[in-house]
Amino acid sequence: MSTEIEKDFLEYVKKMENFSEARSLMFWDLRTGAPRKGVEQRSEVIGTLSTEIFNMSTSDQMKEYIEALSESADVSEITRKTVEECKKNYDRNKKIPEKEYKEYVILESKSEAVWEQAKAKSDFAMFQPYLEKIVETKKRFLDYWGYEGHKYNTLLDDYEPGITVDILDEVFGNLRKELVPLVQAVKDSSQQPRTDFLFEHFPKEKQRQLSLEILNNLGYDFESGRLDETVHPFAISLNPNDVRVTTKYDEKDFRTAIFGTIHECGHAVYEQNISKDLIGTPLCDGTSMGIHESQSLFFENMIGRHPSFWKANYPLLQKHSNGQFDNVSLEDFYRAINVAGPSLIRIEADEMTYALHVIVRYEIEKGLFSDEIEVKDLPQIWNDKMEEYLGVRPTNDAEGVLQDVHWSGGAFGYFPSYALGYIYSAQMKAAMDKDLPNYGELLAENNIQPIKEWLTKNVHQYGKMKKPVEILKDITGEGINSSYLVNYLRKKYGEIYQF
Amino acid sequence: MSTEIEKDFLEYVKKMENFSEARSLMFWDLRTGAPRKGVEQRSEVIGTLSTEIFNMSTSDQMKEYIEALSESADVSEITRKTVEECKKNYDRNKKIPEKEYKEYVILESKSEAVWEQAKAKSDFAMFQPYLEKIVETKKRFLDYWGYEGHKYNTLLDDYEPGITVDILDEVFGNLRKELVPLVQAVKDSSQQPRTDFLFEHFPKEKQRQLSLEILNNLGYDFESGRLDETVHPFAISLNPNDVRVTTKYDEKDFRTAIFGTIHECGHAVYEQNISKDLIGTPLCDGTSMGIHESQSLFFENMIGRHPSFWKANYPLLQKHSNGQFDNVSLEDFYRAINVAGPSLIRIEADEMTYALHVIVRYEIEKGLFSDEIEVKDLPQIWNDKMEEYLGVRPTNDAEGVLQDVHWSGGAFGYFPSYALGYIYSAQMKAAMDKDLPNYGELLAENNIQPIKEWLTKNVHQYGKMKKPVEILKDITGEGINSSYLVNYLRKKYGEIYQF
Numbered sequence: 001m002s003t004e005i006e007k008d009f010l011e012y013v014k015k016m017e018n019f020s021e022a023r024s025l026m027f028w029d030l031r032t033g034a035p036r037k038g039v040e041q042r043s044e045v046i047g048t049l050s051t052e053i054f055n056m057s058t059s060d061q062m063k064e065y066i067e068a069l070s071e072s073a074d075v076s077e078i079t080r081k082t083v084e085e086c087k088k089n090y091d092r093n094k095k096i097p098e099k100e101y102k103e104y105v106i107l108e109s110k111s112e113a114v115w116e117q118a119k120a121k122s123d124f125a126m127f128q129p130y131l132e133k134i135v136e137t138k139k140r141f142l143d144y145w146g147y148e149g150h151k152y153n154t155l156l157d158d159y160e161p162g163i164t165v166d167i168l169d170e171v172f173g174n175l176r177k178e179l180v181p182l183v184q185a186v187k188d189s190s191q192q193p194r195t196d197f198l199f200e201h202f203p204k205e206k207q208r209q210l211s212l213e214i215l216n217n218l219g220y221d222f223e224s225g226r227l228d229e230t231v232h233p234f235a236i237s238l239n240p241n242d243v244r245v246t247t248k249y250d251e252k253d254f255r256t257a258i259f260g261t262i263h264e265c266g267h268a269v270y271e272q273n274i275s276k277d278l279i280g281t282p283l284c285d286g287t288s289m290g291i292h293e294s295q296s297l298f299f300e301n302m303i304g305r306h307p308s309f310w311k312a313n314y315p316l317l318q319k320h321s322n323g324q325f326d327n328v329s330l331e332d333f334y335r336a337i338n339v340a341g342p343s344l345i346r347i348e349a350d351e352m353t354y355a356l357h358v359i360v361r362y363e364i365e366k367g368l369f370s371d372e373i374e375v376k377d378l379p380q381i382w383n384d385k386m387e388e389y390l391g392v393r394p395t396n397d398a399e400g401v402l403q404d405v406h407w408s409g410g411a412f413g414y415f416p417s418y419a420l421g422y423i424y425s426a427q428m429k430a431a432m433d434k435d436l437p438n439y440g441e442l443l444a445e446n447n448i449q450p451i452k453e454w455l456t457k458n459v460h461q462y463g464k465m466k467k468p469v470e471i472l473k474d475i476t477g478e479g480i481n482s483s484y485l486v487n488y489l490r491k492k493y494g495e496i497y498q499f
Numbered sequence: 500m501s502t503e504i505e506k507d508f509l510e511y512v513k514k515m516e517n518f519s520e521a522r523s524l525m526f527w528d529l530r531t532g533a534p535r536k537g538v539e540q541r542s543e544v545i546g547t548l549s550t551e552i553f554n555m556s557t558s559d560q561m562k563e564y565i566e567a568l569s570e571s572a573d574v575s576e577i578t579r580k581t582v583e584e585c586k587k588n589y590d591r592n593k594k595i596p597e598k599e600y601k602e603y604v605i606l607e608s609k610s611e612a613v614w615e616q617a618k619a620k621s622d623f624a625m626f627q628p629y630l631e632k633i634v635e636t637k638k639r640f641l642d643y644w645g646y647e648g649h650k651y652n653t654l655l656d657d658y659e660p661g662i663t664v665d666i667l668d669e670v671f672g673n674l675r676k677e678l679v680p681l682v683q684a685v686k687d688s689s690q691q692p693r694t695d696f697l698f699e700h701f702p703k704e705k706q707r708q709l710s711l712e713i714l715n716n717l718g719y720d721f722e723s724g725r726l727d728e729t730v731h732p733f734a735i736s737l738n739p740n741d742v743r744v745t746t747k748y749d750e751k752d753f754r755t756a757i758f759g760t761i762h763e764c765g766h767a768v769y770e771q772n773i774s775k776d777l778i779g780t781p782l783c784d785g786t787s788m789g790i791h792e793s794q795s796l797f798f799e800n801m802i803g804r805h806p807s808f809w810k811a812n813y814p815l816l817q818k819h820s821n822g823q824f825d826n827v828s829l830e831d832f833y834r835a836i837n838v839a840g841p842s843l844i845r846i847e848a849d850e851m852t853y854a855l856h857v858i859v860r861y862e863i864e865k866g867l868f869s870d871e872i873e874v875k876d877l878p879q880i881w882n883d884k885m886e887e888y889l890g891v892r893p894t895n896d897a898e899g900v901l902q903d904v905h906w907s908g909g910a911f912g913y914f915p916s917y918a919l920g921y922i923y924s925a926q927m928k929a930a931m932d933k934d935l936p937n938y939g940e941l942l943a944e945n946n947i948q949p950i951k952e953w954l955t956k957n958v959h960q961y962g963k964m965k966k967p968v969e970i971l972k973d974i975t976g977e978g979i980n981s982s983y984l985v986n987y988l989r990k991k992y993g994e995i996y997q998f
Contacts, residue, residue, distance in 0.1 A: 018547035021540070022521045029524060037723045038741025041520070041778060048517035224536045242537025279540060 006075050009065040013082055014280035016056050021238045023049040028236050028244055032228040057086065058093045066090060078281060081465055085282045095144045104137050108410055115408035122398035124379050127408070132375045134410050135368050142369070152369040155413030159289040160420060162469040165366060167480060168416055171423065172359050175482040179356055180389055182490060186340055186352065187391065189497035193335035200324035202254040210254075210320040211247055211261040214313065218265050218299065219452040220245070224272050233260040235267035235296075239279055243271040254321070255337065259300055266299030267292060269452060273460035283464040289414065291459065291468045293421025294428060298455070301351050302429050307334045308443035335496055342390040344399045351422065352489050353390060358419035360385040361404075365412050424472060426485035428459070431475045505574050508564040512581055513779035515555050520737045522548040527735050527743055531727040556585065557592045565589060577780060580964055584781045594643040603636050607909055614907035621897035623878050626907070631874045633909050634867055641868070651868040654912030658788040659919060661968040664865060666979060667915055670922065671858050674981040678855055679888055681989055685839055685851065686890065688996035692834035699823035701753040709753075709819040710746055710760040713812065717764050717798065718951040719744070723771050732759040734766035734795075738778055742770040753820070754836065758799055765798030766791060768951060772959035782963040788913065790958065790967045792920025793927060797954070800850050801928050806833045807942035834995055841889040843898045850921065851988050852889060857918035859884045860903075864911050923971060925984035927958070930974050 026046050069075055069083045111130040118127035147154040150165040212227060230246040237243045245264040250256040270286055278284035286292035303309050310330060318325045340350040346357040364381060367373030382401040387393040394400030406414055432454055433439060442450055458475050525545050568574055568582045610629040617626035646653040649664040711726060729745040736742045744763040749755040769785055777783035785791035802808050817824045839849040845856040863880060866872030881900040886892040893899030905913055931953055932938060941949055957974050
């Protein structure tokens with residue numbers, strides 16, 4: 001009995017996943033070269049597929065499957081976790097009255113348009129009424145969804161299952177305490193790296209060749225992927241056998257393409273190495289935003305900004321460039337690509353300061369949902385926090401509270417996962433060092449294989465079969481702990497800036 | 500009342516078209532660079548979408564729409580023709596018992612695999628039992644579908660609505676009578692063009708640049724399309740605002756890319772200029788295989804092999820090539836790209852002999868479905884006809900009866916549309932000459948606009964709103980008439996081969 005319905009359920013879920021793969025390909029195509037005039041009709045097609053997927057995920061049929069299989073003991077582990085995912089999604093979508101949800105979708109799209117204008121004019125007042133409405137609606141939705149402890153916990157759970165305000169308060173609190181003086185020390189150092197040689201003309205086609213070679217050196221599988229050019233770099237998984245990356249070429253700053261490529265490579269290698277047994281289920285995906293980011297950041301920083309990696313790859317860079325590094329020592333190059341310091345814009349921040357940008361946003365979001373902060377006060381609070389944590393103060397809202405799109409789309413709870421990615425990656429690196437004490441040598445030989453295998457064994461293969469906290473616990477034996485990140489940063493930047 | 504159901508019906512049809520656009524993009528992607536390992540899962544996704552479209556086209560809901568709207572007087576013209584299309588499709592799919600259809604699909608896929616092996620071994624006997632079964636099944640299907648006059652008429656109607664055996668017997672009969680002596684005259688001429696200079700090394704990237712410029716000169720809209728490289732060139736329409744072309748580069752023969760590109764450009768310009776009012780309906784497509792082919796052939800031959808076109812574009816070709824044409828006069832070049840003569844393989848045939856290859860196939864297909872020809876006799880009949888019409892005799896089945904994939908997939912009735920494309924294009928050209936007496940001058944100035952406008956006004960805009968015969972009648976005032984093609988070929992090749 002249970003076998004028959006389990007089989008039907010898996011077929012049903014597979015159909016949803018197949019529609020989803022089709023939709024993903026359309027997104028990829030839209031960004032990589034779809035003709036301009038076709039965009040409008042394409043959006044309609046994406047809408048049709050999205051509606052179909054949504055309808056299937058909230059159908060009576062789905063309800064029946066969930067009811068029949070949730071308590072069943074004799075289903076496979078994959079089925080059990082798939083049912084869990086579907087149930088979470090079903091509950092989330094069904095608890096909001098349809099009318100309110102539709103109104104919210106309209107509000108969201110208006111709000112994004114207004115945010116764009118407000119940012120261009122650097123005028124928070126223009127955006128304020130929309131943001132107020134969005135926060136208000138989200139709070140009402142939270143009453144429908146329910147929450148344990150802090151309201152914000154339910155929002156966090158969307159992006160990072162298992163993470164709560166209690167955890168973040170402690171983890172981010174400790175991190176902030178340690179980072180603020182570190183940033184100050186770097187800023188005050190008299191040993192600022194030379195960077196002038198970074199900005200010479202580096203032809204796009206050469207950067208592309210270099211990107212391809214580096215992807216290859218990093219274990220990206222080109223038989224399961226491809227590299228294209230886009231305005232904003234991204235990685236997208238259609239399925240583990242087709243995970244594509246894109247990058248952006250700036251002929252006046254090669255770092256955009258190279259570190260962008262390495263970052264996306266980390267996301268892609270994660271997806272390429274999820275167990276093929278999970279194809280056709282919603283488990284065939286990174287387990288959370290934070291764990292995903294931990295992989296891209298591991299590649300970008302733990303590998304791509306490690307001195308040994310460049311020992312192996314600096315000659316490659318020199319070969320492809322127009323001679324801009326001919327008179328630059330490896331040591332000077334290493335220092336230059338690790339230049340750090342406070343700045344106003346999150347997406348331009350370095351690995352040392354990045355988490356502080358996130359903490360500013362986390363504290364504000366938490367305050368909004370506990371009614372301790374009002375939307376109207378955001379510019380002031382934002383600027384004060386930036387000054388306190390990073391020592392820089394925005395002079396207008398565009399470079400302050402209006403800089404990110406997230407809030408205009410109601411994506412509260414998203415930002416923390418960026419910082420968690422840094423914390424996780426440092427915890428993983430500390431654990432990896434025990435298993436691979438020759439880590440630096442491996443990089444110096446461009447021998448990524450053991451590192452990739454370690455990550456696949458401990459992280460990649462599971463997809464959503466393990467929650468983020470389980471992944472971390474099984475690797476490190478402990479929970480989230482920001483001290484590994486702090487130690488890593490302090491050591492690294494202490495050496496570079498000599499304090 | 501009727502308005503509500505009409506609206507619902509159009510929504511329903513639009514959803515099918517949207518699924519279909521998603522599927523088309525997946526086909527395009529598979530051929531233009533999808534990673535190898537992702538192909539299997541991708542095929543599953545295509546299967547899911549195809550099943551969905553098929554189910555919608557044969558659903559009870561569709562039946563209700565057809566019944567409610569077929570006789571309705573107060574629906575729009577677009578709705579009326581859309582219902583007609585849906586009804587044709589519904590009837591076609593519903594009349595075959597499901598079990599028999601499923602068996603046939605399996606037979607077809609087996610048969611294609613066997614054909615591939617049989618062709619490789621040049622062994623018709625291996626393929627014979629499969630082909631017999633396919634013909635037998637198709638005959639049974641024809642009893643389900645019904646037919647008027649000749650059984651083969653129903654098969655023809657799939658590709659070229661309105662075309663019958665009676666029409667083709669007359670048209671192809673006349674054509675054959677005229678072409679056979681023409682081919683002989685060309686073969687016997689002492690004035691064979693020089694072609695040695697065609698085969699020098701022409702770098703791929705240069706060919707690509709040239710292809711892009713020629714597409715642009717031919718009025719292909721790059722804001723509604725793009726050019727990619729594939730093993731087999733094709734054009735694919737996602738919707739009129741997104742019609743993509745591909746080409747193939749042979750560095751030892753630039754003609755592959757250039758004439759391939761021009762040919763696909765003709766298909767694409769057709770699709771790009773279908774009225775936008777038809778988007779979201781099954782009418783938003785070329786009206787038939789034959790009319791589609793008439794557009795690609797118009798571009799390839801009436802434009803791309805016209806002396807005036809090269810008057811304008813020969814300098815471009817010379818500029819992009821590695822000097823291979825530096826000492827070749829425009830006149831010699833023109834003669835070289837119009838070299839003609841009998842050959843064994845249809846897809847390598849020139850515009851003079853092509854239709855004869857089709858006529859061989861037409862006569863055989865007709866004989867199979869009127870029980871005058873048996874499958875076992877095909878190699879003999881094929882070779883005899885080739886010798887009689889083209890004066891060449893295959894020495895094995897691979898270069899004879901096994902050369903085309905069509906029959907292994909049951910695509911009987913398809914071949915005639917290729918020859919109809921030639922006939923239509925010559926008829927259109929004769930009509931166009933009256934409206935645009937300065938045709939040659941326009942080409943010599945690379946001024947395609949008036950030609951494109953003429954084709955859009957008379958052919959492209961209508962999509963499937965007009966049947967092929969209507970298109971032709973409205974342009975020429977008459978039905979299918981092969982004498983225009985004969986006159987065109989006789990004049991052109993008489994000049995080139997001087998007889």
